[in-house]
Amino acid sequence: MIAAQRGQFLSARTPIRIARAPARLDVMGGIADYSGSLVLEGTLARAVYAAVQPRRDRKLRAMSVGVAEAEPVEINLDDLLSRDKPKTYEQVRKVFAGGGRWAGYVLGTLHALQREGVVDRWPHGLNLLLLSDIPIGAGVASSAAIEVAAMNAVIAAFGASIEPLRLAQLCQVVENRVVGAPCGIMDQVTSELGQTNRLLALCCQPCEVEGLHRVPDGYQFVGINSAVKHSVGGTAYGRVRCAAFMGYRIMETLNSKADYGGFWCRATPTEFAQIEHELPEQMTGREFTERYGRTHDAVTTVQPDMVYPVRQASRHPVFENARVRRFVALLERGDDRSMRAAGKLMYESHASYSACGLGCDETDLLVQLVRDRGPQQGLLGAKITGGGSGGTVAILMRHEARPLLNDIADEYRRRTGLSPILLSGSTSGAAKWGTRLI
Numbered sequence: 001m002i003a004a005q006r007g008q009f010l011s012a013r014t015p016i017r018i019a020r021a022p023a024r025l026d027v028m029g030g031i032a033d034y035s036g037s038l039v040l041e042g043t044l045a046r047a048v049y050a051a052v053q054p055r056r057d058r059k060l061r062a063m064s065v066g067v068a069e070a071e072p073v074e075i076n077l078d079d080l081l082s083r084d085k086p087k088t089y090e091q092v093r094k095v096f097a098g099g100g101r102w103a104g105y106v107l108g109t110l111h112a113l114q115r116e117g118v119v120d121r122w123p124h125g126l127n128l129l130l131l132s133d134i135p136i137g138a139g140v141a142s143s144a145a146i147e148v149a150a151m152n153a154v155i156a157a158f159g160a161s162i163e164p165l166r167l168a169q170l171c172q173v174v175e176n177r178v179v180g181a182p183c184g185i186m187d188q189v190t191s192e193l194g195q196t197n198r199l200l201a202l203c204c205q206p207c208e209v210e211g212l213h214r215v216p217d218g219y220q221f222v223g224i225n226s227a228v229k230h231s232v233g234g235t236a237y238g239r240v241r242c243a244a245f246m247g248y249r250i251m252e253t254l255n256s257k258a259d260y261g262g263f264w265c266r267a268t269p270t271e272f273a274q275i276e277h278e279l280p281e282q283m284t285g286r287e288f289t290e291r292y293g294r295t296h297d298a299v300t301t302v303q304p305d306m307v308y309p310v311r312q313a314s315r316h317p318v319f320e321n322a323r324v325r326r327f328v329a330l331l332e333r334g335d336d337r338s339m340r341a342a343g344k345l346m347y348e349s350h351a352s353y354s355a356c357g358l359g360c361d362e363t364d365l366l367v368q369l370v371r372d373r374g375p376q377q378g379l380l381g382a383k384i385t386g387g388g389s390g391g392t393v394a395i396l397m398r399h400e401a402r403p404l405l406n407d408i409a410d411e412y413r414r415r416t417g418l419s420p421i422l423l424s425g426s427t428s429g430a431a432k433w434g435t436r437l438i
Helices: 029-037 090-094 098-114 143-156 164-180 186-193 236-256 271-276 285-292 311-332 337-354 360-372 399-416
Strands: 017-028 038-054 059-065 071-076 128-130 198-203 208-214 221-227 380-383 391-398 421-423 434-438
Touching: 017 143, 017 186, 017 221, 017 337, 017 391, 029 038, 029 236, 029 337, 029 434, 038 059, 038 186, 038 421, 071 098, 090 098, 090 164, 098 128, 098 143, 098 164, 128 143, 128 391, 143 164, 143 186, 143 198, 143 208, 143 221, 143 391, 143 434, 164 186, 164 434, 208 311, 221 399, 236 271, 236 285, 236 311, 271 311, 311 337, 337 380, 337 391, 360 391, 360 399, 391 399
Parallel strands: 059 128
Antiparallel strands: 017 038, 017 434, 038 128, 038 198, 059 071, 198 208, 221 391, 221 421, 380 391
16 A cells, blocks of 8 residues: 555546435434344435546545545555455455555445455546545544445446445445444445435344434434544444443353344343343453353454443343334324423433443533423433444434524533534435436
């Protein structure tokens, strides 16, 4: 891998294919996705544009504007091959190591498409330019939007085709296997299949879209970015995810009759309550490995010296799945009483995140500022989103409460010294937006 040259990156003489993918707002479900929960996800107005232009040689060049503070990256198609066949994902991850890691999110799409059999071979290289106004580390799936926009543009530029849900799944493969970040599937599906002013209901067992739910008239979901950076590849998120899979492995070892198909969320809260006392509150990785071996998770590794919150990390997805199911029913009713009840479920979800160890003082403050004003002022609920540990707080509110968001931002800024970013609006996912040729 070498740094590509800045300057004129795209030529005016060759057609350019452009795709667009929006950020997502995690309304309910969040980290329960990898345990098979139903999740409710909305799209935001902020988005990534990916422009792809074919080359005559075998170079792959990537440059970003607003996506990453990194130099342009250049590799060769042959860097992704070994004896004319696609390298393993572990081998390709090394290609993008160091300063080129960001390019793995976009150029890694070519490798996943070829390795998974969508494309037999790439006849030539390409230039890929990214333009984004999604804040990095805000917990609104900037990485998924990058992957989805890039893969849509690449597919269109080469005249290939792929079903949208399959495209989203391969974008998750890029993040998990090429980049090495242990994300679930909800981000990519929402960025690809989301629709304006709808909440996409996705059952992550492993990936079934149950529907798109209209946001009731008079209400909206918005996000406030805490300006505390979140990373799905961070230690806290990985620890909680791994702990959930540790709990599942312990459960199936102790109770051979329990069969949830690998997904905690197939257990009901009543069933979980009967077995949770058998799960340790905490356990070191070394103790787990000695007693139970490995987990079923392909994208996390048990670390011997780490202490894992096994019981709460297992409890959260089971009860979160039940909360999301109730939330959907309340959303369908759409009256004020139901929406207030939905807001209370968001507060419960936030508290459960914190119990897992994925809260932070700044997002707790934002949630409290919303709660202090309350339903009487049109603010019904709030919760941390995505992988937690910073990032964005999702807020359920009535339209007339919009001016209060500025008051909350001002108070937050005074008390923390941080500058929050309001994330609002809703736009179509990449599949509906399609691609443009210029």
